[in-house]
Each structure stands twice: as C-alpha cells, then as structure tokens.
Amino acid sequence: MKTEIVLSYLRKDKLPHIWCPGCGHGIILGSMMRAVHKTGWKKDDIALVSGIGCSSRTPGYVDFNTLHTTHGRSLAFAAGIKFSNPRLNVISVMGDGDAVAIGGNHFIHAARRNLNITALVFNNYIYGMTGGQFSPTTPYKAIASTTPYGNIDKNFDIPSLAIGAGAGFVARSTAIHVPGLDDIIYQALNYDGFSVVEIISFCHVQYGKRNKLKTPLSMIDWLKSIALPIAAYEKLGEEQRRDKIPIGIFKNIPTEEYSQKYIKEIIDPNKSKDSILKDYCKAKLYDL
Template identity: 55%
Template sequence: MSVSAQAIRHEYLRHNKKFPHVWCPGCGNGIVMAALLRAVYRMELSKDEVVLASGIGCSGRMPTYLDFNTLHTTHGRALTYATGVKLANPALNVVAIMGDGDATAIGGNHFIHAARRNLNLTAIIINNSIYGMTGGQYSPTTPFGSTSTTSLYGHIEHAFSIAELAVTAGASFVARATVFHGELLDRLIEQAMEKRGFAVVEVISNCHVQYGRRNKLGNAVEMLQSFKENSVTVTRAAKLSAEELEGKTTVGVLTDREMPISTEEYQKVRQRASTTKGKV
C-alpha cells in the first residue's frame, strides 16, 4: 500500500463504523468510493470541507463509511438535501451520490431541475441498470428486452441516457466512465468537484447479482471486462458512425461549459432585497 493510500484510509474512513461493508463481493460501488477518496485527497480537502449526501439504495450506504459531513436521506431526495446544504453554506464542497433508480426515477424531477438551475454541486450517479438493493426491479436505465424481477418476459420500455439527459437539462459539466476505468473515474470526479456549477459524473457499474446473473452477463470480472471492450473515448467516438457506436459506451467529458450559477445568483437576489429593504 502506498503512502497516499495509507493517508486516505486514515483520514477519510470511519474505521469503527459498519465495516466490513454490506456491498456484494465484486460490486462497483467500492471502486466509485475509492475514486471519490482519491479525488478529495488530491484536492487537499479536509473532511470538514466535504458534504456527502445520499438517497436510498446500494450507493446510499456510502456516507456510512466515509468520515465527511454526511447525510443518508430519503429515496430520490439526495439532491434536495444537497441543495439546502449548499444554499446554507456555499463554501462547502457538496456531493450527492445516487443510483440510477434513486436519481432518475423517484428523483428524476429533482435531477433535471438541479441541472436546469445549475446548482453549484456535484452529482455522482452509479448506473447499474437495475434496482439492486430492493430485489432487482427494472429502472429507467434498464435496457430494452432485459430480464428483471419486474420484467420476467423482457423489459418493454426504452432506457434513457443519464449523461445526455444532464447535458440537455443544462448541467455545466457532464462526464461518464465505467468502474473498469478507475483512474479515469477519479480524474473525472476531481474535475467535477472543481467545476463551478452543476457537475454530473455518470458511472456505469455492474450489478452481477441482480442484473448480470439474470441476463447471463457473467460474474463481476466478466462484466468489467465487457465494460473495457465496449467503451470508447469521446475523441474516438466523434470519428465513428452511429452503426459503429451501437452498443458502445462513450467515456470522458461530454460537456464542459460556463453558465450562471444558481447559488451565486441567489446570493445576489438576497443582497438586492437587503439593499432595497423589500421595495421593488
């Protein structure tokens, strides 16, 4: 173990709380957590400068293990709590960690409006194409034709792209990686946390227990190998046809733009209201 890894473990983990973790062996959530820790460590942030909010689901357990300011909130509401924290103390580095169902089903409205408002916080969405914790029901990102506990004869709804939805809804920064791309992932998370505005990192992950097993995609290692073989960088994707991109996952930065930040505009409104004393 390197010195930096030792420092990360000592500084940011709650050693006496809920270990060993509850995630299935081979789950991608641990890879995402490690990438987040490496990003925070490189940014030289103290644990008191970071807030991690989660909803309900497998990813919702992450705040239990990390010694930041943490909130384990209700299903689909991680972004609402994160918004409140950021408005109350704009100096904090606020991160919402969510799953695909948590963020884009019951939390879908919060997600698109957080992007539209361009809130100054980071959303990390772990997309494993299924509701893993609650029994393997299909989610908004479950591929057409897939099998789940609520689509025993094949899923008849079409999935949408979380990253592309974020771009369309107005996020300042949108990126995507898979849990195979560990080093890329922590760099993208670091970029997202440093970005001024609403930053989204979609992480394509494996749920080999609830999704992979039912759809004959193999074990955790085989699913990660598939991520490797079926991923293309943004640069390379720009040179490929739609037919060549069929079934591929584009990884890297999808958008990086400067836009007015909702939390900063809100402070200006407060200042104007204070100056005019309510007279408009």
C-alpha cells in the same frame, strides 16, 4: 500509499461495507476519495448526501458531514445544504433509480438551477437492494425480476438528460477505468456549478446473473467491450454505435453558480429595509 489515502477518509470502524463481494461501488468510492484528497478540502467542510439504495450507503462509510436521505431526494436535500451555507462543498451520491426514476424531477431541476453540487450517479442498470427490478437505465431486452420476458422500456441516457436540462459539466466513466475516473471526479468536484458524472458500475448479483454475466470478471470484460472514448465513439457509424457507450467529458463550460448569483443579485445591503425588520432584525439572529 494510495490505499492509505482512501482509508484516511473512511470511518474504518464501519467497515466492512454492505456491498456484495465483486460489486463495482467500492472501486468508485476509492476514486471519490482520491479525487477529494487531490482537492485538499477539509473533511469538516464537505457534506456528502445520498438517497436510498446500494450506492446511497456510501455516506455511512465516509468521515465527512454525511446525510442518508429519502429515496430520490438526495439533490433536494443537497440544494438546501449548499444554498444555505455555500461555504460547504456538497457531493451527492445516487443510484440510477434514485437519480433518474424517483428523483428525476430533482435531477433536471438541479441541473437547471446550477447550485455548486457534484452529482455522482452510480449506474448499475438495476435496482439491486430491492432484488433486481429494472430501472430507467436497464438496456432494451435485458432481463430483470420485473422484466422476465425482456425489457421493452426505452432507457435514459443520463449525460444527454443532464445536458438537456442545462448542466454545465457532464461526464461519464466506469468503475473499471479507474485513473480516468479519478481525474473526471476531481474535475467535477472543482467545477463551479452543478456537475454530473455518470459512473457505470456493475452488479453481477442482480443484473449479471440474469443476463449471462454471472461473475464480476465477466461484467468487467463486458464493460471493457462496450466503453470507449468519446472521440473513438464519434468515428463509428450508426450501426457500430449500437451497444457501445462513450466515456469522457461531454460538456465543461463556465456558468454562473446559483448561490453566488443570489448573493450578488438578490441580497443587496443598500436596498431599503422593511420598517418592521429594521427594528426587529438589527443583528443577524444566527451565527454560522
């Protein structure tokens, strides 16, 4: 039954997908579709936007209004869609490099601006499509094709970045905590404002093979060993917290959504109209 729900949202003629066997992204796609199903939104009213990378191929398989944009720009396109037509439900899917490297500027400003967009970051710690280069989330010391001697870059903590930039809903889950992930994505979709869910995925092909996690199963076991609920994480001492990842909802507070604020505070039909526009724009020139 649950498979049927997921399939009912997919473009079945576009399957099989391009993701490698054993990739975590397909599990996340399933979660997304169950969460969307729970909202009751019509396919016609959903715009799914992505950037470039493995995760950004998601829109091609989903039967919504779908947009596969340029690398890192998913949220900037999504802003134009949501702000110009607030009636649409807008979801943005990004990878780790997409969201916080090349798209980092758009990410923090989307969080600050607070348009009602749900940002789902599929974090597999690596640039998969281009062959396994390190990303801003690759852990310290990890091996990638461009960190052959171990990674010395400090990595981003995506929820902290989102909270620091002002996002009202911030959560993290993983591709192996499926019932929890379904619920977190559902809550993010329902949130009236900018919401961020970091979803730890796994890539045994580009990340695992270089870091003693050669099989999907070993990556799943690894994720099981490092992910724990926020409350349990907070009870740990500083030393024990190292190498652990808290999952759950970090922040969920009501905020005033940007396009609603614009309509309320900026568009004022009682405001005196420019004399030229009075003559030339009596009627709306476009009809949505």
